[in-house]
Amino acid sequence: MSEGTLYDKVWDRHKVTTLPTGQDQLFVGLHLIHEVTSPQAFGMLRERDLEVAYPELTHATVDHIVPTADQSRPYEEDAAEEMMSELERNVREAGIDFSDPDSGDQGIVHVVGPEQGLTQPGKTIVCGDSHTSTHGAFGALAFGIGTSQIRDVLATGTLAFEKQKVRKIEVDGELGDGVGAKDVILEIIRRLGTEGGVGYVYEYAGSAIESLGMEGRMSICNMSIEGGARAGYVNPDETTYEWLEETDYFRENPEKFEELKPYWESIRSDDDAEYDDVVRIDADELEPVVTWGTTPGQGIGITDPIPEPEALPADKQDTARRAQEHMRVEPGETMAGYDIDVAFLGSCTNARLPDLRRAARIVEGREVHDDVRALVVPGSQRVQKAAEEEGLKDVFEAAGFEWRNAGCSMCLGMNEDQLEGDEACASSSNRNFVGRQGSKDGRTVLMNPRMVAAAAITGEVTDVRELPEAEVTA
Amino acid sequence: MADADGVEIPEVDSVSGSGVPIRGNDIDTDQIIPARFMKVVTFDGLGEFAFFDLRFDEDDEQKDHPFNEERFQDSSVMVVNSNFGCGSSREHAPQALMRWGIDAIIGESFAEIFAGNCLALGIPTVTADAETIEELQDWVDENPDGDLEIDVEAETVTYGSETIDVTVDDAQRKALVEGVWDTTALMKSNAAAVRDTARELPYVEADAIPEAE
Numbered sequence: 001m002s003e004g005t006l007y008d009k010v011w012d013r014h015k016v017t018t019l020p021t022g023q024d025q026l027f028v029g030l031h032l033i034h035e036v037t038s039p040q041a042f043g044m045l046r047e048r049d050l051e052v053a054y055p056e057l058t059h060a061t062v063d064h065i066v067p068t069a070d071q072s073r074p075y076e077e078d079a080a081e082e083m084m085s086e087l088e089r090n091v092r093e094a095g096i097d098f099s100d101p102d103s104g105d106q107g108i109v110h111v112v113g114p115e116q117g118l119t120q121p122g123k124t125i126v127c128g129d130s131h132t133s134t135h136g137a138f139g140a141l142a143f144g145i146g147t148s149q150i151r152d153v154l155a156t157g158t159l160a161f162e163k164q165k166v167r168k169i170e171v172d173g174e175l176g177d178g179v180g181a182k183d184v185i186l187e188i189i190r191r192l193g194t195e196g197g198v199g200y201v202y203e204y205a206g207s208a209i210e211s212l213g214m215e216g217r218m219s220i221c222n223m224s225i226e227g228g229a230r231a232g233y234v235n236p237d238e239t240t241y242e243w244l245e246e247t248d249y250f251r252e253n254p255e256k257f258e259e260l261k262p263y264w265e266s267i268r269s270d271d272d273a274e275y276d277d278v279v280r281i282d283a284d285e286l287e288p289v290v291t292w293g294t295t296p297g298q299g300i301g302i303t304d305p306i307p308e309p310e311a312l313p314a315d316k317q318d319t320a321r322r323a324q325e326h327m328r329v330e331p332g333e334t335m336a337g338y339d340i341d342v343a344f345l346g347s348c349t350n351a352r353l354p355d356l357r358r359a360a361r362i363v364e365g366r367e368v369h370d371d372v373r374a375l376v377v378p379g380s381q382r383v384q385k386a387a388e389e390e391g392l393k394d395v396f397e398a399a400g401f402e403w404r405n406a407g408c409s410m411c412l413g414m415n416e417d418q419l420e421g422d423e424a425c426a427s428s429s430n431r432n433f434v435g436r437q438g439s440k441d442g443r444t445v446l447m448n449p450r451m452v453a454a455a456a457i458t459g460e461v462t463d464v465r466e467l468p469e470a471e472v473t474a
Numbered sequence: 475m476a477d478a479d480g481v482e483i484p485e486v487d488s489v490s491g492s493g494v495p496i497r498g499n500d501i502d503t504d505q506i507i508p509a510r511f512m513k514v515v516t517f518d519g520l521g522e523f524a525f526f527d528l529r530f531d532e533d534d535e536q537k538d539h540p541f542n543e544e545r546f547q548d549s550s551v552m553v554v555n556s557n558f559g560c561g562s563s564r565e566h567a568p569q570a571l572m573r574w575g576i577d578a579i580i581g582e583s584f585a586e587i588f589a590g591n592c593l594a595l596g597i598p599t600v601t602a603d604a605e606t607i608e609e610l611q612d613w614v615d616e617n618p619d620g621d622l623e624i625d626v627e628a629e630t631v632t633y634g635s636e637t638i639d640v641t642v643d644d645a646q647r648k649a650l651v652e653g654v655w656d657t658t659a660l661m662k663s664n665a666a667a668v669r670d671t672a673r674e675l676p677y678v679e680a681d682a683i684p685e686a687e
């Protein structure tokens with residue numbers, strides 16, 4: 001068993017007791033909620049006449065169903081309006097803070113928490129959403145939960161959970177031009193598999209991780225779950241503290257910053273911490289990674305050939321064959337040149353300000369390909385506003401992108417933004433499952449935001465490093 | 475176990491019923507219940523949308539899928555392959571399966587969040603190796619009316635004249651067998667200890683911690 005890691009330390013600090021089931025009862029420091037997975041949990045609470053135990057440690061936003069074009073109320077779609085109204089009622093009755101669209105703070109839950117300073121090192125953070133792992137970028141222990149567990153957390157402020165193993169993933173070296181955090185995590189999932197992380201929490205370490213900004217670390221932690229790991233984290237360091245200092249919470253409570261710093265330092269993994277497993281990855285070797293199939297683990301370097309199903313492990317061959325049929329790709333070819341119809345720049349993986357900046361630099365002075373519908377959906381209203389102020393909106397619109405309001409949008413197609421028929425989409429999101437983007441024949445190719453920008457311009461999957469005169473460095 | 479709020483949590487020692495084979499690895503929760511059916515504020519009625527896109531084509535015509543087959547309509551034990559339930563954490567997935575009629579799932583492996591969500595509903599997710607699963611799936615195909623009996627405590631599955639060993643995760647087994655899989659009441663009884671834990675955490679502000687009830 002691991003010892004002396006951030007995971008062990010945060011776990012111990014939050015453990016209330018061991019339950020008769022053998023699971024530990026963990027205190028939850030921050031409970032984030034959104035409109036899709038929480039209404040049933042509030043319903044269960046009402047059925048049992050229970051109240052929210054820790055409303056001040058709970059925070060709500062609306063992201064999955066929110067329209068990103070016309071946001072006037074009532075929403076055009078009845079189901080969306082009903083979900084929104086239900087959330088409004090629940091937070092009002094329980095006295096829970098709500099970053100709603102009128103607040104100017106609304107956005108994807110995993111963008112909102114960090115930017116408001118709610119996400120902090122050494123907190124346990126849960127949300128009824130598997131990408132809660134994102135918050136681990138700050139050295140928090142953060143994981144997605146189901147609706148019955150949301151009920152538990154609402155009612156008790158705690159969660160029954162089994163301790164997992166810790167795998168350290170050391171990424172050393174320097175990322176090359178045009179290669180970003182997204183490529184690191186796609187490569188990790190490609191190597192370890194979509195189930196490789198089951199039973200584990202991932203600690204991301206090494207010089208390449210340390211040199212990333214918070215946004216890059218979030219992109220990596222975000223997709224831990226695609227590799228099967230329920231949580232992933234990076235030890236907090238100066239980069240983390242610089243971000244935190246600028247957030248609302250610590251601006252309003254500067255004394256808290258000094259007060260909490262010793263705690264943050266104390267929960268960092270010890271130098272001689274013991275891990276259940278260690279994996280090393282050489283950052284210098286990485287190139288932009290794109291997916292060829294229908295799971296996030298089906299990725300390859302942009303210059304690499306799509307694998308023959310027969311060359312894969314026996315239990316992966318069938319899935320690969322079906323995926324290649326669905327995607328209409330041929331083994332032996334590269335993904336470069338694969339025609340796309342839609343370019344989606346958004347999602348909790350890659351819709352923060354630096355993501356949009358990097359993509360804008362590719363787009364600047366160019367035009368979206370005639371056959372491509374391209375949209376930018378900022379991760380939050382704050383990202384949107386900041387991007388507008390620094391002129392990114394103009395750059396994207398001049399090139400022919402649609403500029404939308406914040407939300408999950410085409411990442412999962414629960415609002416009006418969906419693929420149609422068998423459209424192929426270059427997407428900065430995290431899941432390429434069949435049907436994920438709203439059409440069951442739709443085809444999703446995951447890639448980093450600069451690669452999405454390049455694909456929007458050329459109309460096909462493109463190695464961004466080969467776009468003439470493109471400014472591809474971070 | 476009798477719940478403090480008077481809700482009785484049943485003990486799930488065993489589950490029996492006829493089986494339905496769902497073949498394929500990496501069946502994700504988007505396939506179990508597509509996101510467009512999640513625009514609801516209760517779980518009622520989700521059953522008819524289980525595996526929807528695998529069961530129906532564009533024109534809502536039925537496709538080949540065990541859930542469409544007459545002979546499996548009364549089945550309650552699903553037999554699946556590896557990494558079943560990966561992807562999104564939506565509890566809508568096990569809710570849809572449960573409301574369709576599934577009481578237990580036997581498979582090679584399950585995604586963790588999915589298995590946790592199943593447990594919260596009292597649905598066992600038991601595992602066996604690939605070969606065993608394939609045999610079970612074939613048997614179920616040939617014996618759609620034959621009962622499978624899952625003994626959660628003994629970790630066995632009995633079908634026809636065979637009894638085989640399966641694995642049930644320790645915590646899951648305890649929770650099911652002792653009837654403590656509904657954790658709300660259990661954890662609520664520790665409220666004082668929870669407050670103590672919260673007080674020891676430097677980031678939790680004193681006024682966020684409720685007074686004792």
Ligand code: SF4
Nearest residue numbers: 131347348408411412
């Ligand atoms: S952006 Fe996509 S992955 Fe992220 S929370 Fe929204 S739907 Fe989930």
